[in-house]
Amino acid sequence: MAEEYYKAAALADLEQGKLHAVEVDGEPICLVKLEDGIFAFTDNCTHISGPLNEGDFDGCTVTCPWHLAQFDVRTGEVKRGPARENLYTYPVKVENETVYVALPPA
Numbered sequence: 001m002a003e004e005y006y007k008a009a010a011l012a013d014l015e016q017g018k019l020h021a022v023e024v025d026g027e028p029i030c031l032v033k034l035e036d037g038i039f040a041f042t043d044n045c046t047h048i049s050g051p052l053n054e055g056d057f058d059g060c061t062v063t064c065p066w067h068l069a070q071f072d073v074r075t076g077e078v079k080r081g082p083a084r085e086n087l088y089t090y091p092v093k094v095e096n097e098t099v100y101v102a103l104p105p106a
C-alpha cells in the first residue's frame with residue numbers, strides 16, 4: 001500500500017531553523033524548515049523517548065533535552081549516544097502553503 005500524506009502544519013507557522021512539534025494522526029512529529037527544505041522526524045528520542053522538540057537545534061542537529069543524544073534531522077542518523085537507533089524521518093511535501101507528511105502504511 002502506498003504511503004498516505006497528512007496535513008501537518010501551515011507553511012507560515014514554520015520559522016527557519018526552529019523546531020515545531022505537531023501531532024499527525026496521533027503520531028508526535030517534529031518539523032523544521034532549513035535552507036534546503038522542510039524535514040520531519042519522530043518527536044520521540046530513540047533512547048527513552050525524550051521530547052526532541054524541546055531540545056537544542058543547531059545547523060541540522062537536534063540534541064535531546066534528556067540525555068543529550070544528537071541526531072541529524074535530515075537523515076535521522078545518530079550523531080552522539082546514548083541513543084543507538086536512528087530517528088524515523090517522514091517524507092514531506094508542500095502544496096498550497098500547507099506542509100504534508102507521509103505516514104508509513106499501517
Ligand code: FES
Nearest residue numbers: 045047050064067
Ligand atoms: S531520551 Fe534522548 S538521550 Fe535519553
